[in-house]
Amino acid sequence: MLKIDKLLEFLEAKYRKKTKKSLQIYRRAQRVMIQGGSHSLRLFSPYPFIITRAKGPMVYDFDRNAYIDYWQGHYANILGHNPKILTDEFKRFSLEDGSLHTGFEGESQIKLAELLLKQLGHKDYRIRFTTSGTLATMYAVMLSQAYTGRDGVLKIGGGWHGASPYLLKGVKYYPQAGFEQAESAGVPKEILRKIFMTRFNDGDDLEKVLWRKGSEIACLIVEPFLGVGGFLAASQEYLDLARALTEKYGIVLIFDEIISGFRFCPSGVQKLYGIEPDLSTFGKLIGGGHAVSAVAGKSEILEKCLPQAPAKLRVLFEGGTFSSHTQYMRAGYVMLKSLADQASWIYPKIAATGENLRRRVEKVFGDRGIEVKCTGDGNDVVKGSSLFMVNFPLKRVRYASAEDVWNPALSHVRLKEEVLKLALLTEGVHVVHGGGAASAAHEEKHVEQTIAAYSEAARLFKKYLY
DSSP states (O other), X not given: OOHHHXXXXXXXXXXXXXXXXXXXXXXXXXXXXXXXXXXXXXXXXSOOOOEEEEEBTEEEETTOOEEEESSHHHHTOTTOBSOHHHHHHHHHHHHHHOSSXXXXXXXXXXXXXXXXXXXXXXXXXEEEEESOHHHHHHHHHHHHHHHHSOOEEEEETTOOOOSOGGGOBSSXXXXXXXXXXXXXXXXOHHHHTTEEEEOTTOHHHHHHHHHHHGGGEEEEEEOSEEOTTTSEEOOHHHHHXXXXXXXXXXXXXXXXXXXXXTTSSSSOTHHHHTOOXXXXXXXXXXXXXXXXXXXXXXXXXXXXXXXXXXXXXOOOOOOOTTTTOHHXXXXXXXXXXHHHHTHHHHHHHHHHHHHHHHHHHHHHXXXXXXXXXXXXXXXXXXXXXXXXXXXXXSSOOOOOSHHHHHOTTTBOHHIIIIIIHHHHHTTTEEOBTTBEEOOTTOOHHHHHXXXXXXXXXXXXXXXXXX
């Protein structure tokens, strides 16, 4: 038995002992749902714990275990789980006009759109709402294709933009193919052939790809702060070059800010860089805990979804049944208004917590002779960051792109994804990709408990693996 498997066996036994009721409930789920759930990342091995409630930085399961949570609603809950400012508003929703869907237009979506556009500060921008990040990025690509008359899509290796067929390539790293492989069956080959890849923060590669394929490409979609690809900030030079080159080749520049939007400041991170993309996508925290996403961008592009647009150029961006749900819109407005009004303390606090976690996690492993590098740092433009991802380098790595983070020849991916996760769960801390996002609800006591959990993980790693 490999050392890593021996440690996993020990951790699984410990985890099973404390989550017996969750296992019983999960077995029920397996009888009625594929894989026992509806989101694969939540369904980790050996089985997920099943929660009963969540508040602030904490979640609680059926076995009465408490976990400090750093996934925070897939990074949507910047104020923590169920913050009072939102739960109080939810009560008012029910008292005033109910909270169920009506299917009619209301003023709440106008207020949310006005606030979002005000915070972005771009001229001649418009918005249309939908309900998921996948839909927002899909529509953004379709609008780009209609606007340019081209089919090609250029994306970043390691960039995750949801499960749209137009973007299901180059998400996971494969030893033989890197980021050049399709991610799913069911995507027509002719679509996959029109998805081109480039390397994050690599201006030379971007120039080469566009020199070869620029006339075929409708859009470049990029996260200005790379999310699942490694929690990496783009350099100012790289984004300036992306803006200049897309204008040169007549390509629509899309900033995917599903994760980064309102995470670093009460706007998109694009405002910090001083760059106006042609289209932007937002999601997660702009819904205040509800299913809300948006495509925001230049009017001349969004007008391709107008009924009067020429039939051959019209994009059927109809929104969806639950788009602009009144409660969702009101919750989003309360969230964004709160972030704008309290920006002076919220953003410095979560950035300081993120910095504290990154440096102290590195130290507790380093003290035991185990090299760890936490990504998630800001840079000269993004001054602070609440995000952290734990990486175990196998050789000297700079961690500038997704290739550095997810190539198993460079970083011990299994140690981060499987072993560390389970080691921390047994100590009452829940992470994804080795870390996550600090919220405004995480206090110093939660950080101390978290560092103690990482310290115990480091002890076990030293005992079993090093």
